[in-house]
Amino acid sequence: MALFEAKDLHLRFGDRVVLENVSLAFEAGQLSGIMGPNGAGKTTCFNVLTGRYKPDRGQVLWQGEDITGRSPQAIARLGIARSFQLMNLFDEFSVFENIAIALPQTRARSRNMVREAYADAALVDEAHAILKRVGLAERAGDEAKSLPYGARRALEIGVALACRPKLLFLDEPTAGLGSDGRARLAELILKLKGSVTIVIIEHDMEFLFSLADRISVIHWGQVIAKGTPAALKANPWVEASNLGRLN
Amino acid sequence: MAPPRTAPTITWAMIVVWLVFASVPLWIEKVGLYQYLGVEILIFAMYALAYNLVLGHAGLPSFGHGAFVGVGAYAVGLAQFNVAANLWICLAVAVGAAAVAGALVALFISHRRGIYYALMTIAFGQIFWFVAIKAHSLTGGEDGLLKIARLPATFGMTTFDLTSNVALYYFVLVVFAAVSFLLWRIVHSPFGRVVKAIKQNETRARFVGYDVWRFKAAILVLSACLSGLAGALFSMAQTSAFPDVMSLHYSGYVVMMTLVGGGLVSFWGPVIGAAAFFLARDIIGAVTTGWMLWFGMSFVVLVLFKPEGIAGIYQSLAQRRAKTAAPVVAPTSQVR
Amino acid sequence: MSFMNLLPHLLNGLTLGLLFSLIALGFMLILGLMEQINLAHGSLFALGAYFAYALCAARLPLPPDWLAVWAGVPLIWRFAAAVVLAPVLVAPFGLILERLMRRTYGRDPLYGLLLTFGVAMVIEELIRVVWGTPDYMLPVPREISGGFIMLDLIWSAYRFWAAGMAVAAMAVVWVIVERTRFGAMVKAGAHDSEIVQALGIDLTKLRVWVFVLGTMMAAFAGVIMAPLWGIRPHMGVDAVVPAFLIIVLGGVGSFWGAAIGGLLVGMVVGLSAAYASEWSMLSMYLLLLLVVTFRARGLFGKKSVLEV
Known part of the structure; x- marks a missing residue:
């Protein structure tokens, strides 16, 4: 059983579908990545997973327990922490x-x-x-x-x-950093890897490919591909959606 | 590794404030003022300190705090007439009543902040004020609740008579010292730090696991209790309770005191502000009837140019002096 | 209570509501564009009433013989002059206030709130210093005052006049906001000041004009309201509290929210006066609590600056 699982998440803002059928699973001890272009729904997805928004449909499971729709503070107290893209x-x-x-x-x-x-x-x-x-x-x-x-x-x-998280969500930790900063950040994340389960949102492919065990690609509110970095590099979908040129 | 800065249990500033206030009855008449003024300043200093828990510390702009003062003021009188003519019981009833009023308001507004918070507190303040004016049989309406006695304070075997203004002053001073000590502890306690964190960033506080709503409700109730206590002492001082402390004007005065004194940057700022307010009333008021005009204008100027208030002005002066006093050892080319 | 008995109360509520709407609209124009609550709005309202009194009762700082001439003008003309001139005379106060508020743009909205609260206190004291504390009544010309009998009830003619003038003023504002380039700019500016600047609109100037418009609306409402409420120093508070209440109730940024919110408040106050006249003003607060408990953004509100 995965440490943290999301099943069939749906979310709409007004008449806009922001998340559609999103299913994700993060294994304990691993470093997972979520990748996709800007506006693809990555941060929204985090917001659903950490309790900021309630999904219209679907389930969020923590160690098998349903925590869908719980408040951010309740989720934080379970040992699920997050950082923010815009600093908070x-x-x-x-x-x-x-x-x-x-x-x-x-x-x-x-x-x-x-x-x-x-x-x-x-x-x-x-x-x-x-x-x-x-x-x-x-x-x-x-x-x-x-x-x-x-x-x-x-x-x-x-x-x-x-x-003291068991699961750590990092939302675009490299945002606004130069190559120096990125290198130092990668070093820090590598040190953390193993001691805590980590999920990173990133649109810097290189950064993610060098760190992650598994990566899910989100585009237009859907998971369009998932797998190991090596497998994804070979995936024609990923190639086709031009993700390689996004940074 | 350097330990973090912790706040001492008793500070020099605290002792100085208490001692200065303790000396007031000895000289206040010699400078042409009167003992009752001291009582007023002390009570409103306590009220402003309690208010600053909400404004300065939690960042919640309440414009209806007079409601809690009024509730405490009426409760102490009503308890005296209907429950028991015992000072401690009456004060306890006043604090309890203010807590209930605070909890009621908190229930409706603790998910708000900023301007919405201000507007909703104005509305609640007006409700309480309106009820106080109209509920004639309970509060005496605009005539007020009269003939509230200054009950004697009993400590075990000894009893102190509080009917003279000086005796009442020292009693209020003891309460003030206790309240200011308590507030100092609250501000530096884990609870107080979390409230301060919520002021800066509600979202983040939530995401590190704090139930923001509860903290905001708790701080309001706490502030209401102590404001109610100040109200109870005020109606003892006046030997009556009137609805005007609950009006929007009075609720605004405490905001002005707190800000003018420097409550946004200093723990003792509200005390300075309360003293400045009443001294301005009596000193400017002796020269011209429109003293509020001048106090209001200086408030406006402070908001525009120095919202940190009197305490803020003092702090920046002290900083400047420290800078000029310290000799420049080496050219400081290193910019951090 | 029968409908016939309620009718006068309903009419009172309607008049009150229309005037509340007018005050609230000026308040909201300023809130919408400046993203600031103007707690001194009520003081501008009160100033309007006092200036109208000075004009109508011929108590002006003029040489005695000029004053005698002015006092000889029929009251109807003096009243008409007050309706037009009082808002113009109050406008400079709005200009000064806007000038002060510039320092608070872009800062924590709390400072704007504190500033305008302080200004409200200052204006109220200024009124006390100039006119003293007694209540005044604004003399209403015979042509539009008095009562008439309809459906076996006595009606006050001035209430109809007041309601009519409020509707006319609101119609003018509606045209300005919805049908002119100025209004389009105001609405755009309220949503995104960057867009406005990109379009080459001078936001500073726009703010000044909106503030003047809001100020004049407040003063106009003050003149119209004066014969009904009486003139006293704290009438500003009596007006500004319902105004923000209506905005919170109706929802920020909506013309119809303010208009309908105002009517709703007026009607509730008017109707509750039929049953418990002592407590009628309390009803509007209860209405507010009821609405915002179930609709946090008011009846027609969208996400707004108030939620920062």
Whole structure:
């Protein structure tokens, strides 16, 4: 059984069909990719999988359990975290606090109105460990909005990691990054691979082909192909839809 | 690794504020003012601090907070007449009533934010105000609920009489100290930090697993409780309760106090704002009847040019002084 | 209660509703284009009423002999002058306010809200300083006041006049918004300011004109409403609260939403006055809660700036 499964998702906005018959399955420990041109419905698909939108039809299964239509916070609490294509940080918080607020320990204490929020050594250590992983250890005290673009991208992933996810959705993590940034990001994702199940949306084919175990291609709201990177490269469909020239 | 900045349980600013307020009855008459003014400032400072929990800390612009003050004010009087003439019971009833009112409002508006939040709170404020005016048999309507006694405060064996303004002032100061300490803790607690996170980014807060609605409802109820407590003390001070604290004007005054003082950037800003408001009323008001005109204009100017308020002006002055005082060691070519 | 007994209340509600619609429309034009709530809208309304009073009662800062001449003009002409001139006299206040609001464009909408709240306070105090706190009545010319008997009931003629003038003003606004190039620009600007600029429309100028139009509508409503409500410093609040309520109720950005929302509020207030006159104003809040509980965006609303 796959760790996370989507079956026959349908979604319409008004008279526009955004997702049609989308079925996806992500195996534990693997790195899966979702690929497709802009406006193909990738981000919408993520939004359905993580509870932002409710599908009109279809099912979302987490470890076999039906979680369709649950709220984002309920899904997040199951251990499913996500990052955002357009950055979504706590801008006035320090880099440290961006991570600390997302930690499950903080969440467990969030009803507490009296004690100091981050006085716990274990919590502080975990936050710093995450900052180290995403390469922001030096910047723990800086305000999030003062960070340069690449560092904000890293923090975006750091906040998702802080949720201690079993499954991590990354929405276009390379958006806006130069080749340097991409290389560093690929390195980070390779380090994470194996310890957490990862799903990445990307339209940079090269980036995805070098990292993913399996890839699904979405176009016009439908899954038009899926398979290993090697298999997909040989797929005439993928060739025909011009995906290779999309970046 | 450097530990994160944590807030000390008691800060110097806190002690200074308490001590300054504690000294007020000793000199306030010598500078030509009067004891009752101190009571008013202290009560509204507490109210503004409680209000800032919503505006400054949660980023929720409530324009109907007077409702909770009014509910507390009426409840303390009604409890005195109908339940028991015991100060603690009456105050507890006032806080409880304000909590119920806060919960009722929260039920309808906690999924909103921004301008919608402001408009819905105005509507609720008007509802409460309107009921207070029209429910004659309960509130006395526009004549007010009169003859509310300043009940004595009993601590075990000892009893303090609060009928003099100075005695009442020190009682209010004790409550103020307790409330400001509590608020300081709340703001730095896990709960308070999550609320602050929600202010900055509701979507992200949701996606890291927080039930945003509950936090927004909770912070409003909390703020309502403490506003109700301030209202209860206010009707003790006035020995009566009137609907005007619930009007849109009064609800707006607390917004003005909070902002003018610098509630958006400083914990103590609302206290400064409340003091500035009442001092302006009495000092400018002694010269001209249109003091609100001047206070209103300075509010407008602050909103336009320095929404961080008095505390913000002080902070940027302090920063500038720190910059000029620190000698430039090396040319800072490195731009971060 | 029989229909005949309800009829006067229905008419009252209708008049009130039409005037509410008019106030709300000006409020919404500004909200739509500036993406700012103008809490001082009610103060502009109140200023209109006070200027009308100054004109009608011949209490103007003029030399005594000029004033005597003006006071000698028949009231009907003075009233007509007030209807036309008061909005013009209030317009500069709108211009100043727009100028101030420019600093808040593109910032957190909270600042616009705070700014206009402060301005509302200032204008209200200004009124207190200039005219004092007593209530005034706007003298209504004999030609359009008084009552007449119809269906065995006494009707106030002025209410019909007021309703008629509100309808006429709304018709003018409808034509401006729906049938002119100016209106097309306003609507485009409300949706996407980038498109407007790409089309070579001067958004700054457009905002000024819309603000002036909204201001004059508020002042006009103030003049018409003054004989019914009386003139007092806080009449601005009494007007702005129903106005935003109607906008939330009717839905942001819809002409018919504001018009129908206004009528609905007026009718509900009028009808509830028949049963519990003391509590009639409460009914509009209950209506609001009822509507937004089931339709978060109001009756005709689309996604809007209010949801940011």
